[in-house]
Amino acid sequence: xxxxxxxxxxxxxxxxxxxxxxxxxxxHVMVIDGRTEPGGCxxxxxxxxxxxxxxxxxxxxxxxxSIVKDLDLKGAxxxxxxxxxxxxxxxxxxxxxLDGDQVSGAGVDPVDQAAYxxxxxxxxxxxxxxxxxxxNRPPKLVEQNWTDRFTLMKLGLKLKMLSRERLRDLMRVVxxxxxxxxxxxxxxxALKSTIALDAVTGTNMGPRSPNTVYSYLHRATGEHLGxxxxxxxxxxxxxxxxxLATTAEKHGATLKxxxxxxxxxxxxxxxxxxxxxxxxxxxxxxxxxxxDPTTTFRDLLGYHQMEAGMAKRTEHYRxxxxxxxxxxxxxxxxxFTGLTEAQLSERLVITPSMDSMETALNPxxxxxxxxxxxxxxxxxxxxxxxxxxxxEHMLTAIVHYVPFAPxxxxxxxxxxxxxxxxxxxxxYAPGIGALVKASELVVPSDFExxxxxxxxxxxxxxxxxxQALMMRPFPGSTQYATAVDGLYLCGAGAHPGGxxxxxxxxxxxxxxxxxxxx
Amino acid sequence: xxxxSRDTMLLTTPFHSxxxxxxDLNDWGNWMGYTTPNAYFDVELEYFALRSTTGVFxxxxxxxxxxxxxxxxxxxxxxxxxxxxxxxxxxxxxxxWCDDNGQVMxxxxxxxxxxxxxxxxxxQRADDWLAWNKLGFDVTIExxxxxVVGLAVQGPTSCTVLTLLxxxxxxxxxxxGIAHYTFEGxxxxxxxxxxxxxxxxxxxxxxxxxETLWDQLFQxxxxxxxxxxxxxxxxxARIEAGFxxxxxxxxxxxxxxxxxRTRSPFELGLSWLVDFxxxxxNGRSALLKEQANGSRYRFAMLDVEGNKPAEHSFILKGDKQxxxxxxxxxxxxxKANIAYAQIEMPYGAAGDELxxxxxxxxxxxxxxLLAPCKVIDAPIFKSPKRWQTPAPPH
Numbered sequence: 021x022x023x024x025x026x027x028x029x030x031x032x033x034x035x036x037x038x039x040x041x042x043x044x045x046x047x048h049v050m051v052i053d054g055r056t057e058p059g060g061c062x063x064x065x066x067x068x069x070x071x072x073x074x075x076x077x078x079x080x081x082x083x084x085x086s087i088v089k090d091l092d093l094k095g096a097x098x099x100x101x102x103x104x105x106x107x108x109x110x111x112x113x114x115x116x117x118l119d120g121d122q123v124s125g126a127g128v129d130p131v132d133q134a135a136y137x138x139x140x141x142x143x144x145x146x147x148x149x150x151x152x153x154x155x156n157r158p159p160k161l162v163e164q165n166w167t168d169r170f171t172l173m174k175l176g177l178k179l180k181m182l183s184r185e186r187l188r189d190l191m192r193v194v195x196x197x198x199x200x201x202x203x204x205x206x207x208x209x210a211l212k213s214t215i216a217l218d219a220v221t222g223t224n225m226g227p228r229s230p231n232t233v234y235s236y237l238h239r240a241t242g243e244h245l246g247x248x249x250x251x252x253x254x255x256x257x258x259x260x261x262x263x264l265a266t267t268a269e270k271h272g273a274t275l276k277x278x279x280x281x282x283x284x285x286x287x288x289x290x291x292x293x294x295x296x297x298x299x300x301x302x303x304x305x306x307x308x309x310x311x312d313p314t315t316t317f318r319d320l321l322g323y324h325q326m327e328a329g330m331a332k333r334t335e336h337y338r339x340x341x342x343x344x345x346x347x348x349x350x351x352x353x354x355x356f357t358g359l360t361e362a363q364l365s366e367r368l369v370i371t372p373s374m375d376s377m378e379t380a381l382n383p384x385x386x387x388x389x390x391x392x393x394x395x396x397x398x399x400x401x402x403x404x405x406x407x408x409x410x411x412e413h414m415l416t417a418i419v420h421y422v423p424f425a426p427x428x429x430x431x432x433x434x435x436x437x438x439x440x441x442x443x444x445x446x447x448y449a450p451g452i453g454a455l456v457k458a459s460e461l462v463v464p465s466d467f468e469x470x471x472x473x474x475x476x477x478x479x480x481x482x483x484x485x486x487q488a489l490m491m492r493p494f495p496g497s498t499q500y501a502t503a504v505d506g507l508y509l510c511g512a513g514a515h516p517g518g519x520x521x522x523x524x525x526x527x528x529x530x531x532x533x534x535x536x537x538x
Numbered sequence: 539x540x541x542x543s544r545d546t547m548l549l550t551t552p553f554h555s556x557x558x559x560x561x562d563l564n565d566w567g568n569w570m571g572y573t574t575p576n577a578y579f580d581v582e583l584e585y586f587a588l589r590s591t592t593g594v595f596x597x598x599x600x601x602x603x604x605x606x607x608x609x610x611x612x613x614x615x616x617x618x619x620x621x622x623x624x625x626x627x628x629x630x631x632x633x634x635w636c637d638d639n640g641q642v643m644x645x646x647x648x649x650x651x652x653x654x655x656x657x658x659x660x661x662q663r664a665d666d667w668l669a670w671n672k673l674g675f676d677v678t679i680e681x682x683x684x685x686v687v688g689l690a691v692q693g694p695t696s697c698t699v700l701t702l703l704x705x706x707x708x709x710x711x712x713x714x715g716i717a718h719y720t721f722e723g724x725x726x727x728x729x730x731x732x733x734x735x736x737x738x739x740x741x742x743x744x745x746x747x748x749e750t751l752w753d754q755l756f757q758x759x760x761x762x763x764x765x766x767x768x769x770x771x772x773x774x775a776r777i778e779a780g781f782x783x784x785x786x787x788x789x790x791x792x793x794x795x796x797x798x799r800t801r802s803p804f805e806l807g808l809s810w811l812v813d814f815x816x817x818x819x820n821g822r823s824a825l826l827k828e829q830a831n832g833s834r835y836r837f838a839m840l841d842v843e844g845n846k847p848a849e850h851s852f853i854l855k856g857d858k859q860x861x862x863x864x865x866x867x868x869x870x871x872x873k874a875n876i877a878y879a880q881i882e883m884p885y886g887a888a889g890d891e892l893x894x895x896x897x898x899x900x901x902x903x904x905x906x907l908l909a910p911c912k913v914i915d916a917p918i919f920k921s922p923k924r925w926q927t928p929a930p931p932h
Contacts, residue, residue, distance in 0.1 A: 289817040323674025324612065327820045329638030331673040496638060503638070503823060 022303040024050045024274075025538045027294055029281045029320065030310030030472070030511065032060020034525030036264035036273075038308060038510040040091050041529030043271035047538050050302060051273055052294065054280025054472075059261015060310070061471060061478065062253075062520050068458035070409040071349040074257035075462070076471055077478070077520050078345075078398045078416050079367065082239060083260075085246025086155075087522045096263040096270070101403045103249030104367045108214040109448045111372070113358030116210045120249070123211060132208045139205050139215075143240045146190055149178050150237055151244035154516040154523055157499045157531050158490040167534075195485065198232040199374055209373040217371050217396060221418060222478025222518065224342035226381035227374045231484035238483055238517060245521070250367050252400050256407055260520070284309070284321045284507065291321075291506035306537050308528060310511040312480035313337055313493040315472055321504065330503050333494040338487065341464040341476035342384045342421035346395075346441055349458040350413040353402070356449045365402035370395040370448060377420070384421040389428075389437055393444055394420040412457070417441075424464045424476060434461050479518025480511050489515060500528040501535075508532055548573045551598035552687050552748035560766050567769060570661075572599040577768035582870065585774045587765035588734050589871050591932075592696045594755065595767045597688035597740060598748075603658040603668055607677035610654040616819055617671050618648065619803060619812045625650045628716040630729050634803055634811050635667075636821030640828060641791035641800035642808070643667065644784055647731060649716060657682065661784040667792065671820075687745045691755070692738030692775075695762040697929040700728065700739055702758040708739070709928040722747050730929075733772060735779025737923040737930070762932070777876055778869035780839065780917025782806060787837075787864040787878055802828055805880070807837035835861075838886040840877040840894065841918065842866075842911040848877040848894040854908075855892055860885045863894065872918040877911065888915035 026042055028035045031053035039051045057063045061076035080100060088094060105119035108126070116126035123136045152175050153159070159168035159175075179187060193201050198219040202212035216227040219236035226232075242249075253260045265275055283295040284307055293303035309316040314337060317323070323331040353361065356368065371377060371394045380390040396418040401408045408414045419441060426433045438461045442453050464476025473480060481493055493513045496503045500514055510528035512518035532538060549572050551557070560578055567576040574596065578584060587593040605613060614622040618633040625631040627650050634645045646660035658664070668679050691700060701708050704719060711717050711730050719726040724747045732738035743751055756764055776783065784790055791800040802825060803812050812825060838861070842848045845868050853861035861881035869876050877894060885892065889912065896907040923930050 286817075289822070324609070324616070325674075325818065327638045327818070327822065328616065328667075328671040328673070329820065332670045335670075335673065505823075 022293065022305050024048050024302065024304040026306050026308055027052060027302050027304040028308045028310055028510065029294060030060060031058040031265065031275060031277060032310050032511065033062045033261065033264055033520055033522055034511045035060070035310030036268045037087055037522045037525030038310070038529045039268040039273040040271050041526060042532065043268060043273040045533050049273040050276060051268060052276045052279065052281050052296065054297065056278045057258060057261060058265035058275065058277060059258055062257045062260040064256035064258025067347050067460045068349045071414050072256050072407045073347045073414060073416055074400070076467065077257055078418065079250045080253055080260070080520055081247060081250040082242030082245055082519050082521050083247055084522045084526065087526055091267045093263050093267060096266045098260060098263040099254040100251045101254055103251055106214060106367045106369060107359065107363060108210045109356065109368055109370050110210060111447065115358050116214060118214060126208070126210055128208050128211060132206050132211055135205050136211065142186065142189065143237065144243060145182060145186055146237050147240040148244050149175065151241050152178055153489060154241055157527055158492065158515040160490050160498070193233050196233055197228050197230055198236050199227040201233055202374060213371040213374045213377055214369055216374050216377060217369055217394065220420065221396065222341060222343050223482060224340045224384065224421065226378045228378055234485050234488065235483045239519065252398060252403060254404050256400065281320060286321065286325045289505060291504055306506050306508055306532070308508040308510045311472055312339060312474050312511060313509065313513040314339055314474035316509065321507065326504055330496060333496065337481055337493055339475040339477040339481040340424065341478060342381065342423065343476065343478060344419045344422035344464060345462040346417040346419050347460040348415040348456050349408070350415060350455040351457050352411065352455055353413050354415065354449045354452040354455055364399050368397040381421045384423045387423045387425060387427045389426055389433060390421055393441060422463050430463060430465065434463070437461060480513035483517045488517065492517060500531045551596055552745040553596045553598060553752050556749055556752040557596055557766065569769060570599045574599065575768040577770050578766045581770045584765055584767045584771035585870060587763060588693050588767060588771060588775050589736065590694060591763035591765070592691060592693040592699050592759055593765055593767035593771065595690040595772055597690050600688065601660045601663055602682040602686050603660070603664065604680040604682045605656040605658060605677055606654060608654060609675040609677050610656055613671065613675040613677045614648060614656055615816060619819055619821065621813045621816055622648065627652060630714045630716060630731050634808055636803065637791045638820060638824065640802050640821035640824030642788055642803055642806060643791045645782065649729065662790050685744065686742050687748050688740055688742045690732055690738065690740050692732045692734045692736060694737055694923060695932040696738050698932055699755065699759040699762050699764055703755055712927045713925055722750055733781055734775040735917065735919050735924060736921040774867050774869065777865050777867040777878070778872055778919040783865065801835065802833060804828060804833045805835040805837060833883055836881045836883055836886040838879045838881045838913045839917065840879055840892065840911040841914050842875040842877050842894050843909045844907065845875055846896050846898050846907055846909065847875065848896050848909065851877065851894045851896050853879050853881060853892050853894055855885050860892070869918060874918045876918055886913055888913050
């Protein structure tokens with residue numbers, strides 16, 4: 021007799037979604053997390069008194085709306101802001117604005133404008149195909165299984181419905197990099213780099229890195245998952261985490277926060293539960309890990325508990341990041357040259373050209389600090405003033421590219437990097453430095469420590485074709501099961517991967533129920 | 539150990555000066571990158587030395603890995619398919635190891651030299667696989683392939699010869715036992731192991747003493763008709779005795795590039811080496827599945843009618859081709875025509891009657907022979923001396 025049907029490691033969004041679906045199906049589920057706030061990457065924290073920052077993800081752009089409906093997250097208090105335009109800041113203050121299928125400003129010519137519409141249309145058709153695969157368990161190609169065959173048939177049908185040119189384009193671009201694809205479609209440097217930014221967020225890839233078309237299309241699935249455009253969660257990302265926690269509890273799942281799982285217990289040849297940092301053990305018929313594959317297999321289960329080939333694959337699993345976060349508490353709304361106050365609520369990016377992205381990437385590869393960073397900025401207090409004291413504001417920015425462990429060390433590196441980032445911002449927002457009341461720089465190694473993401477990778481492992489679909493995280497541990505009996509995955513390290521999307525958690529629960537594992 | 543002074547691509551073993559001097563036929567082969575004799579003077583006479591007196595075979599090219607450290611036993615238990623704890627100190631165990639798909643990577647012997655001190659003697663180079671297996675275990679792996687060289691000293695008079703060499707009380711050593719001696723100031727390890735199915739030993743020593751060991755062995759063994767053995771004679775003996783050979787009877791899983799060409803322990807007749815009572819070992823999950831769902835092939839030893847070795851033959855059941863031969867030989871002592879075959883399931887169970895399609899030629903004249911054959915359930919050559927302790931006097 022076990023304590024629970026399933027114990028889920030990690031109260032991140034996928035863990036909570038998985039718990040909700042399982043609990044809804046009448047299963048006895050416990051979710052355990054070392055953090056005191058639920059949500060994982062969808063969480064908030066008061067980083068300085070009165071300022072409630074979304075401390076990991078800041079945008080919601082591809083959250084699967086079927087989950088919102090299935091779990092009635094709106095009823096649990098989830099509220100999203102309006103779809104945002106992306107404004108690519110230019111040094112001469114003639115900014116480039118991407119809104120839906122329209123692009124304007126910064127001297128973008130009609131040819132590029134038309135090309136942008138066509139590009140969006142193409143991406144939409146490709147992303148639609150991917151969504152077919154995303155809402156199902158990834159089909160294995162070699163095993164003759166009807167569920168997988170059906171998914172492949174649907175995919176085949178949709179491929180067939182693409183025009184000949186589209187199909188040819190898809191086959192051609194899906195394996196290459198976003199840099200080449202941008203150059204094929206556009207001539208405006210900032211337009212190219214603004215689109216390319218979506219291909220690299222949370223990774224350590226540059227636009228010229230292989231697989232960046234795949235990671236771009238991954239982001240583009242949002243529209244087919246029912247979400248049009250980038251939004252912010254009202255109340256901060258933590259509000260999503262809380263809504264998911266409330267929902268899981270409402271359906272009967274038990275949440276245990278503030279005590280980390282220290283080990284996955286294996287008795288004989290199967291996983292039987294977990295041991296907590298407190299020494300307490302929880303037994304369950306199955307253990308579902310929302311932790312990333314490396315943490316799950318290497319740190320919690322231990323290489324000595326699995327067959328050697330699996331340990332080898334875990335070691336080869338790529339999970340690095342060049343993404344940092346900058347949090348600024350501001351005494352007043354900053355001024356960005358060339359932007360109205362209302363425009364400050366949009367998504368602001370600083371990414372002058374794709375070459376500037378590559379130039380920012382290069383020093384990171386050699387564990388050095390870059391000299392010109394790429395910013396993805398949110399001033400959430402414009403749309404949601406409650407996140408900061410009255411009249412005050414907060415700026416958060418996703419910053420590329422920052423090394424995991426610079427040679428100069430973070431003690432010396434952080435103040436230097438912080439100064440530099442403020443200087444770089446000052447060029448677009450003169451006087452912003454003087455408004456800063458408090459600041460925080462969260463580097464990839466901080467994310468690894470605070471959110472348990474190996475290498476600080478936001479996707480729980482690089483989202484590349486060799487680590488995607490029926491190969492995510494790696495062969496032998498796919499379709500949410502692992503090569504170890506009783507151990508399942510429900511996090512971003514499982515299909516379809518990262519971003520606040522919720523599908524790994526949802527799909528994992530469905531697969532576990534379908535298999536009759538409980 | 540290598541003699542690279544002549545810029546040869548093939549290496550030579552530390553016994554080479556002596557081997558070369560005795561290799562009357564000058565018939566050389568390439569065994570795992572080393573120059574090794576196919577035959578010294580006459581294959582059949584060499585074979586009969588193994589069966590009647592003592593044959594000496596240079597084992598030096600075999601790979602040797604030392605595994606030590608607090609987790610040595612746990613490490614090996616995860617690596618190989620049998621229960622390592624059943625191998626006592628100063629004992630040797632035959633073992634196979636599989637990849638995660640339950641496909642055999644290699645076979646070899648595990649020497650337990652101390653509580654947490656083992657030596658793996660493998661056919662294939664295994665540095666990479668052994669290193670990957672270290673993840674999560676507190677062990678040290680040392681490649682001792684060149685630090686330890688070996689001779690197989692096999693045959694009815696082998697115990698006597700080695701006793702004369704100074705291995706006192708060797709006749710008390712049980713099969714798969716290890717005894718330690720000193721030879722010319724160097725550690726000499728003797729294990730009662732071998733590849734011939736008869737009384738026999740393997741002698742292990744640092745390379746510096748290789749030539750002296752060879753000289754003294756042949757000196758004391760002279761009256762007992764000690765002879766050097768090439769790989770052809772050994773091949774006859776091992777087929778007769780029922781031993782599989784990597785790269786011949788199965789392809790090491792890591793070397794295989796074509797789908798479906800690897801084999802599981804069950805498909806090689808080695809299920810007795812697989813211990814599912816262990817909760818974890820490489821290949822366990824896959825092998826459990828295979829056990830439940832059935833294997834693709836069966837390893838069969840065939841007693842073939844006639845005296846034409848069924849080399850490379852197709853095996854037929856009626857008109858249907860159901861298998862192929864991997865090793866075949868006319869076995870002189872057993873006076874039987876033996877073949878090892880991979881037979882598709884469900885054929886090839888003991889007693890099954892099949893046909894070997896043999897092609898042979900005499901003076902460019904090819905003949906096709908359909909030789910009836912029968913699956914036998916045990917090796918054809920059985921020597922009681924192999925298992926007797928004390929080792930019987932010649």
